[in-house]
Amino acid sequence: MATSTTQAAIAVAGLEKSYKDVHVLRGVDFEVERGSIFALLGSNGAGKTTIVNILSTLLKHDGGAAAVNGFDVASAAGDVRESISLTGQFAAVDEILTGRENLVLVARLRHLPNPGEIADGLLERFSLTEAGGRRTSTYSGGMRRRLDIAMSLIGNPPVIFLDEPTTGLDPEARLEVWGAVKDLAGAGTTVMLTTQTLDEAEHLADRIAILHEGRIIVNGTLAELKALLPPAKVEYVEKQPTLEDVYFAIVGGGAGGAGKGAATNREELS
Amino acid sequence: MSAYFVSDTNVLLGRSLRHITRSMDTIITTTLMPIAFLLLFVYVFGGAINTGSESYVSYLLPGILVITIASGISYTALRLFQDMQGGIFARFQSMPIARSAMLWSHVLTSLVANMVAVIVVVLVAFAIGFRSGAGVLAWLAVAGILLLLTLALTWIAVIPGLTAKSIDGASAFAYPLIFLPFISSAFVPTDTMPGPLAWFAENQPVTSIVNTLRNLLEQQPVGADIWIALAWCVGILVVAYAVAMAAYRKKTA
Ligand SMILES: Nc1ncnc2c1ncn2[C@@H]1O[C@H](COP(=O)(O)OP(=O)(O)OP(=O)(O)O)[C@@H](O)[C@H]1O
Ligand SMILES: [Mg+2]
Numbered sequence: 001m002a003t004s005t006t007q008a009a010i011a012v013a014g015l016e017k018s019y020k021d022v023h024v025l026r027g028v029d030f031e032v033e034r035g036s037i038f039a040l041l042g043s044n045g046a047g048k049t050t051i052v053n054i055l056s057t058l059l060k061h062d063g064g065a066a067a068v069n070g071f072d073v074a075s076a077a078g079d080v081r082e083s084i085s086l087t088g089q090f091a092a093v094d095e096i097l098t099g100r101e102n103l104v105l106v107a108r109l110r111h112l113p114n115p116g117e118i119a120d121g122l123l124e125r126f127s128l129t130e131a132g133g134r135r136t137s138t139y140s141g142g143m144r145r146r147l148d149i150a151m152s153l154i155g156n157p158p159v160i161f162l163d164e165p166t167t168g169l170d171p172e173a174r175l176e177v178w179g180a181v182k183d184l185a186g187a188g189t190t191v192m193l194t195t196q197t198l199d200e201a202e203h204l205a206d207r208i209a210i211l212h213e214g215r216i217i218v219n220g221t222l223a224e225l226k227a228l229l230p231p232a233k234v235e236y237v238e239k240q241p242t243l244e245d246v247y248f249a250i251v252g253g254g255a256g257g258a259g260k261g262a263a264t265n266r267e268e269l270s
Numbered sequence: 271m272s273a274y275f276v277s278d279t280n281v282l283l284g285r286s287l288r289h290i291t292r293s294m295d296t297i298i299t300t301t302l303m304p305i306a307f308l309l310l311f312v313y314v315f316g317g318a319i320n321t322g323s324e325s326y327v328s329y330l331l332p333g334i335l336v337i338t339i340a341s342g343i344s345y346t347a348l349r350l351f352q353d354m355q356g357g358i359f360a361r362f363q364s365m366p367i368a369r370s371a372m373l374w375s376h377v378l379t380s381l382v383a384n385m386v387a388v389i390v391v392v393l394v395a396f397a398i399g400f401r402s403g404a405g406v407l408a409w410l411a412v413a414g415i416l417l418l419l420t421l422a423l424t425w426i427a428v429i430p431g432l433t434a435k436s437i438d439g440a441s442a443f444a445y446p447l448i449f450l451p452f453i454s455s456a457f458v459p460t461d462t463m464p465g466p467l468a469w470f471a472e473n474q475p476v477t478s479i480v481n482t483l484r485n486l487l488e489q490q491p492v493g494a495d496i497w498i499a500l501a502w503c504v505g506i507l508v509v510a511y512a513v514a515m516a517a518y519r520k521k522t523a
Contacts, residue, residue, distance in 0.1 A: 058360055078366065082366045086360070086361065088361065092360060092361040094285065095356065096289045096293070108281045
C-alpha cells in the first residue's frame with residue numbers, strides 16, 4: 001500500500017451531506033495528524049456519526065472531499081477499507097456467536113494467518129477470557145462494547161474510528177478503553193473518536209474539534225480551546241475552566257446534549 | 271479484492287450456517303406448515319378430491335415442496351434484516367471484504383437450509399405412503415429444479431431483507447408466495463376451476479413447476495412443461511437478482 005508519511009491521516013475539506021431536506025454537514029474542514037488522537041464533539045444530531053460513516057465508506061457525501069490514509073473515500077473506497085477499522089455508535093457483534101467466535105470471524109475476514117491466537121490475546125486484554133466461550137447475547141452492554149472495540153483492533157489498521165466508544169461503560173471499563181486508545185496512538189495508530197463527554201476528550205485527545213450547525217467551529221489542542229475563554233470569566237469561577245465551560249461559551253444556547261453538568265457551569269459563566 | 275470473494279463468502283457462510291444449527295427451530299417451523307398441509311390434504315380432503323392419479327400423496331407432494339421452499343426463504347429476509355439492524359452489516363461493509371460476499375453467504379445458507387427442509391418433508395411423505403419409481407436422473411432433475419427455484423425465490427427474499435422498515439415487513443412478502451400454489455395444479459387439476467381462475471392457474475409459474483416435478487416422479491414424459499418451468503425460474507432469478515443488487519448498491523451508497 002503506497003502511503004506517504006507526510007500526508008495527514010485524515011483530511012476533510014468542504015464536506016457536505018444532506019438527508020433529503022436536512023442539510024447536516026455544511027462544509028466541514030479538518031485534518032488529523034498521523035499517530036494522534038482526534039476527538040470530535042457535538043450535541044445530539046450534530047452530524048458526528050454522519051462524518052464517521054462517510055470516512056469509513058458507509059455513506060456517500062454530496063460535496064467536498066475526504067481522504068483517509070491518503071486515499072479518497074469516494075474514488076478509492078477499497079483502499080480506505082484496507083486502512084481503517086470502525087467501531088460504530090451501537091455495538092456491532094454477532095449475537096448468536098460466542099465472543100471468541102466473533103473475534104475469529106473478523107480475523108478470518110481480514111485474512112490473517114492465526115485467528116485463534118489473535119482472538120485469545122484480545123479476550124485476555126479486554127478481560128473477556130471467561131466470557132469468551134459464551135454467546136454474546138448473554139453479555140452485558142459493557143462487555144458487548146468491549147468485545148466490539150476488540151473486534152476493531154484486529155489487523156492493526158493505521159486508522160481507527162470510534163463513534164462514542166465509552167457510552168454505557170462503567171468507570172473501570174471506560175479506563176480500560178482509554179488505556180487501549182492511548183496504547184494504539186502510542187504505537188502509531190491514528191484514532192478519531194466522537195464523544196458526548198467532554199471529560200473524555202480532555203483526557204484522551206491531542207486535538208479537539210467541535211461540530212456545530214454543520215461546521216467545525218473550533219479545532220485545537222485543549223490549551224488552545226481553553227484560551228478561547230475570556231480571562232475575566234476565569235477569575236470569576238476561581239478555577240480552571242473545564243472543557244465543558246469552553247464548549248458552552250462557544251456553542252451558546254441550550255442546544256442540550258451534554259447532560260446535567262452543563263446547566264450549573266453555564267450559571268457560573270454568566 | 272475479488273480474489274477474496276470465495277474465501278470471504280466461505281467464512282460468512284460458516285457464520286450463517288452456525289446461526290441455523292444454533293436455532294434449529296427455524297428449520298422445524300419451516301417444515302411444520304408444509305407437513306400440516308400434507309397431512310390435512312391427504313387425510314381430510316384427499317378422499318373427496320379426484321385427481322385421476324393413483325396416490326394423492328404422490329400427486330400432492332410437488333406442491334407441498336414448493337410451499338416448503340416459499341416459507342423457508344422468508345428466513346433469509348429475516349436474517350438479512352437482522353444483520354442490517356444489528357450494525358454487523360455496517361461493520362462488514364467498512365472492512366476490506368469482497369462486496370457481495372455478504373449477500374451470497376445468506377443466499378447459499380438459504381439453499382442449504384431449504385434442502386434440509388425439503389428432505390424432511392419428503393421423508394414424512396414417504397412415511398405416509400409416497401412412493402416413486404423414478405431413477406437417479408429423474409431425482410437429480412427434481413433436485414436441480416428445486417434448487418433453482420430456491421435460488422430464484424431467495425433472491426426475491428433478499429429484496430425485503432435489505433429494504434424493509436420493520437421485521438414484519440421483512441417476512442410478510444412470503445405469504446403471497448405460499449398462497450400461490452393453491453391456485454395452481456398443486457392440489458387439484460386446474461380443469462375443475464372456473465374460466466378466468468383456470469386461465470390464471472394454467473399460466474402461473476407454480477403449475478408448470480409442479481407438473482414437471484410430478485411427471486418426473488411418476489416417470490411420465492415432462493413435455494414442454496419443463497422448459498416453461500425453467501424459463502420461469504431463470505426469469506424470476508434474473509429479475510430478482512438485478513433488483514436485489516440495485517437495492518444493495520443503494521444501501522451501500
Ligand atoms: N438515514 C438518515 N435519514 C435522515 N436523516 C438522518 C439519517 N441519519 C441521520 N440523520 C439526521 O442527520 C442528523 C445528524 O445525525 P448524526 O447521527 O450524524 O448525529 P450525531 O452527531 O452522531 O448524533 P448523536 O450524538 O445523537 O449520535 C440528525 O438530525 C439526524 O436526524
Ligand atoms: Mg452519533
